[in-house]
Amino acid sequence: MTIVPLVKISLVGVLEDKDRVLHAAQAFGALHLVPLTSAQKELEAVPEGIGRDAVEALRWLMDCPAQRHPVTDPSQFDLDDVVGRAMRNRKATKEHEDTLAALERRIQDVEPWGEFRFSDLVDIGHQRLWFYVVPHGKVGQVDPQGKVLEVVHTDRYRTYMVLLSPEEPPANAMPVPRVHVGALSLSALKRRYEQALVELEELQLERQILTKWRLILAQNLAAARDTSARRRAALETADSGRVFVLQAWGRKDQVNEVQELAADLGLAVLLDDVDDKDAPPTLLENRTSLEAGEDLVEFYQTPGYRDWDPSAIVYVSFIIFFGMIMTDAGYGLLLLALLFLFRKRFAGSGLGRRMFRMSAWLMVSTTAFGVATGSYFGVSPPEGSFLANFKVLHLKDVDTMMKITLTIGVVHIVIANLMRAFHEHSVSGRLQPVGWCLVALGGLATFLGQGTAFATAGPVSVICGLLLVGFFGSDRKVDSLASGGLRVFDGLASLARIVNVFSDVLSYMRLFALGLAAASLAETINSLSGQLNQSVPGIGLLVAIFV
Numbered sequence: 451m452t453i454v455p456l457v458k459i460s461l462v463g464v465l466e467d468k469d470r471v472l473h474a475a476q477a478f479g480a481l482h483l484v485p486l487t488s489a490q491k492e493l494e495a496v497p498e499g500i501g502r503d504a505v506e507a508l509r510w511l512m513d514c515p516a517q518r519h520p521v522t523d524p525s526q527f528d529l530d531d532v533v534g535r536a537m538r539n540r541k542a543t544k545e546h547e548d549t550l551a552a553l554e555r556r557i558q559d560v561e562p563w564g565e566f567r568f569s570d571l572v573d574i575g576h577q578r579l580w581f582y583v584v585p586h587g588k589v590g591q592v593d594p595q596g597k598v599l600e601v602v603h604t605d606r607y608r609t610y611m612v613l614l615s616p617e618e619p620p621a622n623a624m625p626v627p628r629v630h631v632g633a634l635s636l637s638a639l640k641r642r643y644e645q646a647l648v649e650l651e652e653l654q655l656e657r658q659i660l661t662k663w664r665l666i667l668a669q670n671l672a673a674a675r676d677t678s679a680r681r682r683a684a685l686e687t688a689d690s691g692r693v694f695v696l697q698a699w700g701r702k703d704q705v706n707e708v709q710e711l712a713a714d715l716g717l718a719v720l721l722d723d724v725d726d727k728d729a730p731p732t733l734l735e736n737r738t739s740l741e742a743g744e745d746l747v748e749f750y751q752t753p754g755y756r757d758w759d760p761s762a763i764v765y766v767s768f769i770i771f772f773g774m775i776m777t778d779a780g781y782g783l784l785l786l787a788l789l790f791l792f793r794k795r796f797a798g799s800g801l802g803r804r805m806f807r808m809s810a811w812l813m814v815s816t817t818a819f820g821v822a823t824g825s826y827f828g829v830s831p832p833e834g835s836f837l838a839n840f841k842v843l844h845l846k847d848v849d850t851m852m853k854i855t856l857t858i859g860v861v862h863i864v865i866a867n868l869m870r871a872f873h874e875h876s877v878s879g880r881l882q883p884v885g886w887c888l889v890a891l892g893g894l895a896t897f898l899g900q901g902t903a904f905a906t907a908g909p910v911s912v913i914c915g916l917l918l919v920g921f922f923g924s925d926r927k928v929d930s931l932a933s934g935g936l937r938v939f940d941g942l943a944s945l946a947r948i949v950n951v952f953s954d955v956l957s958y959m960r961l962f963a964l965g966l967a968a969a970s971l972a973e974t975i976n977s978l979s980g981q982l983n984q985s986v987p988g989i990g991l992l993v994a995i996f997v
Contacts, residue, residue, distance in 0.1 A: 773815025828972025888915030
């Protein structure tokens with residue numbers, strides 16, 4: 451488990467060769483480009499290029515209900531043209547679907563008023579029509595005094611009224627707000643609906659025709675993404691006159707390969723080691739069996755370049771903790787069998803293979819803890835049986851489970867502090883973590899060794915650890931009374947972390963709590979299913995199995 455050492459690589463070449471260099475660098479595939487320009491507007495103009503559109507276009511064609519026979523000859527395939535047509539078809543289809551939905555709602559609103567067209571205002575004395583849908587329960591609240599009202603339609607629940615007025619009536623003129631029927635007549639709305647429906651069918655036919663390119667489009671996605679990446683990279687180089695500079699982070703153990711690549715391309719190479727002002731990316735590298743630990747670590751936060759890689763520790767701990775929480779051999783073996791049946795579905799990618807290995811170990815851990823606690827689908831084996839001989843842990847034995855979980859917590863805290871001490875360079879940076887190791891181990895020895903010699907050694911270890919932390923609270927040089935006071939303050943501030951250490955260790959009690967909760971839930975479910983089986987003879991067995 452390691453964070454790969456990097457080196458800053460600057461490639462200097464002739465501007466006319468930039469495209470060729472970018473192709474070669476992309477094919478090399480082991481450079482992390484460093485932007486040297488602030489061409490933000492240009493970068494925004496090419497956010498993902500054809501690559502993102504190609505993905506959307508392929509998804510749009512693959513989701514088409516009716517598929518044409520795929521074309522396999524790429525000689526007549528134009529990536530930009532097919533992607534552009536598919537994206538325009540997608541946009542137009544969605545717009546027409548929205549238009550149809552809006553017209554359908556408008557027709558439903560206008561239909562009760564019947565077929566009519568608005569007359570010119572001059573023909574009706576500059577009067578306007580205002581429409582109201584009044585529930586029958588509120589018809590009695592309509593005051594006809596001083597109003598010109600006409601009932602146009604009545605159904606089971608509502609009365610449709612039209613009020614004639616040159617200006618919009620006040621809000622309190624009617625017991626309900628007015629409705630908007632629009633300027634188009636019912637027949638005009640229906641004609642528009644029919645036209646939009648025909649156009650939508652034509653778009654659907656065009657989409658169906660475009661599906662013949664789906665196979666070649668899928669094959670060209672990688673090329674599309676490469677093109678997009680090169681377009682962005684070309685905007686991030688530093689260009690001056692006829693010369694350009696491409697800067698990137700590369701692996702230190704691949705420097706010779708980069709120099710050979712530069713020699714082939716006729717480029718000048720400048721190599722710089724990482725200094726304190728640099729912020730290089732983090733490249734994790736672990737053995738194949740532990741690679742899934744990188745996914746777990748990056749799920750939370752990728753460690754910094756100058757930190758240490760916890761992938762292996764996180765991976766092993768996750769497997770153990772998962773088994774402690776599930777702690778059921780029946781479920782572990784069942785899920786392990788399902789993983790074996792569907793193993794081929796995980797073999798298509800590196801991520802799938804990593805997840806398969808990790809899932810298999812998770813189920814092995816679940817099975818192992820289930821056997822150790824005597825839990826098989828929530829049922830304990832009878833006393834004296836073969837399986838009962840393997841039961842060595844009792845989840846309801848609070849004292850033992852507390853000791854186990856607290857020990858795991860202390861071991862984790864100690865490992866973390868030792869790794870921190872190993873990677874620090876200052877005296878205080880190395881000795882402070884050692885002090886916290888003594889504090890954690892001393893506290894554990896005091897808790898576990900009650901009535902033994904450890905009960906005496908534990909407090910001594912705690913005191914020594916606290917003294918070490920306090921004395922090496924910082925590397926501040928003491929050359930005056932003020933600096934001495936600040937050094938004492940640094941030590942006291944460092945000692946305040948004892949609260950964090952204590953809470954971190956106690957947080958591991960959640961493992962025991964979750965395992966106990968899972969076991970209790972299994973017992974409850976089994977009890978309920980048993981009661982169903984007994985209360986409803988015959989069919990009760992099926993219901994119990996389902997539960």
